[in-house]
Amino acid sequence: MTGLTHEEQALIAPIERTPIEARTLDWAGVNSGTANLDGLATMARKLGDAFAQLPGEISLVEPTEVEKVDSEGKPQAQPHGRHLVLSVRPEAARRVILTGHMDTVYAREHPFQTCDWLDSDTLHGPGTADMKGGLALMLEGLLAYEKAQPTLGYDVMINADEETGSLSSNALIARLAKDKLFALTYEPALPDGSMARARPGSGNYAVVIHGRSAHAGRNPEDGRNAILAASDLALRLAAGRRDGLSVNPARIEGGGPNNTVPDLAILHFNLRPRTPELAEAAEALVEAAIDDVSRLHDVAIHVHGGVSRPPKPISNRTDALYGVVSKAASDLGQAMSWKDTGGVCDGNNIAATGVPVLDTMGVLGGAIHSPDEFMLASSLAPRAQLTALVLHRIDRKGLPA
Template sequence: MIKALRNFLVEHESEMFELLESLVRINSYSGNKAGVDKVVDVLDATMKDMGFSTCRHAQPETGDNLVAWNQARSDNPGALLIGHMDTVFPPEMGFDRFDREGNEIHGPGTYDMKGGIVAGIFALKALDAAGLLEGRPVACLFNSDEEIGSPNSRELVMEEARKSAFCFVMEGSGLNGEIVTGRKGRIVFNLEVQGKAAHAGHCGFPKPSAILEMAHQIVAMEALNDPEAGTSLNVGLTEGGVGPNTVSASAKARVETRFVNKENGDKVWAAIETIAAAPKTEGTSCKLEIITSRPPMVTNDSILALHDLVAEAGADLGLPVKGTFRGGGSDANIVAQVGIPVLDGMGPAGGKLHTQDEYLAADSMVKRTLLAAVSIHRALDKYQ
């Protein structure tokens, strides 16, 4: 079985990179609906050519979402593979290359995560060619808005997860074989401060400056960082005021906090609300608005059991597999809330994601796709 899967992938390696290039050369920035929809077109045709049924979920603002499933999936829970089509690179950024330098294939989304989408598709192609998908329920979900928190695909992710026995999120693996067994939760919010405009030269005191109160808020909120508890908070963007001769009437900050479990998330958010409710500058007030959030993916026994299955497959293939915890979020955070076993980082390796130096390690494509195929096969045996 392993030999047949490996031979198929080696023989079709060039096709894997051809599909990857076709996807990478389409700009699919989260805000570029037309571009993301072109990726949907390619994947829709690809899955139909494989004999899968598809359903395109139209979205008015972000790109459409696509679900594909084989006939066996209609009645039984089985494997769910998830890959997001959007990237963080807008067209005007000019990062539109696809080229190879040694073992590194550079381009927007090569690693995060169009390479993982290709790996998932070809893992299924290899299983099908070996006669190992007959009667085995499989579904794929390709969503369009993961990089902005999956606001429009979240319910669809959960719906498909509830129909499944286990899930592999095909984000890229680490260069040393790391797959993800846990992720931090995240809240991104706006902090708005209202003060009162006045002439800076003859304003009375205490001065109702929104910027002054924003400074107090920033210091107090940044003090919530707790590395030992795994809680972080970062004020990443601020704006406000008119000029140096005017007391600012308003100020705004974009903030994020990350946490390892729900308890810590509830604790830090309660502290944020307490700080905002008690401004230190007379004549000012504060308002909080959550922009996006993700629950934590908390490592549990079912996740560890699925990890052990993949690690055993890796040992049989001579490939490293190491469970790891990542601070960044993904759709695995959402799947984990449903309660089915889920692993992330099942795609090929690479690095420098979210930068113009993003790359995929070319020699990992066949290896990690083979690992995904064997893991899907064994997990279907275990969980079906």
């Protein structure tokens, strides 16, 4: 390691892999799929006990109500777990926010439930990279930072619904991010140390189409076929793809017996605009396509959903934050590179508040959202050191203009 002061060397010296690895194994052993409320409650208790080592007040925040369209086209309330918030030095003049999520993509009944070592460094297990390893190293970095006479205040927000779009925590994220100096989010980096720069936005939609039923042989002309309307809408939306805007019609529900003109269909689709301008273009595309299909097929269409993750462009302030992190990583001897990504996360929502955010501060790993998910355990301590050093340097020197 080069470029570290004696104070900085003392700051990171106590950080070791063993306690971070033990926490990761413990937490990855709890199934906390977004819909598993019991598992999420267990994770919240474990996280609360662990983060109680830090000064400040811990609270569990009730989720905002979220509705989801069912197979009959009716919106139904969806239960969610509570979100954990730790507030440290709320009176500080300069405050930051660190975020992560306790939920995973693996449902209670998913076969991928346990961890095993592929080799001495590669831990294969559900949520190890995304992001229980990240939460474990975030805590270790904060514990080290707290020993160096810190002055920055901070909030830690760990939500229970990131994997499904943070719909029940978006308002909480926006409230906590407001007026913060910067944000760090603990999504995993790639195994080679690659970090995410710009991200597209993301919107999930459920479009409910009501037609008119009729006998398919006796009087089909009196019917209004909702399946045909949904198919037409899907094709029109897909035709709107362009550079920087992906549109993915994913599923059509509905229909009925072969001898009946179907009067109900639900089209589910996702769109991902690269820029705020393309997000506006995407909204116009959806509106125009729905207007045309409604008129041509004489059906009623109701739209549910929208762009819940705004595009995350890179501002000058974000570049300044990236510069501090890059220099810290270099001084720690850690490989780091940057690339734009097609994925989305809570960093999108934080960036939408105008706060600079680096959202891949977690463990190095890969194959996330699959039964092959893994993390590199050798990155746990170095990435915790990176957290401590970044916070310490910005505390002492501020964020460059």
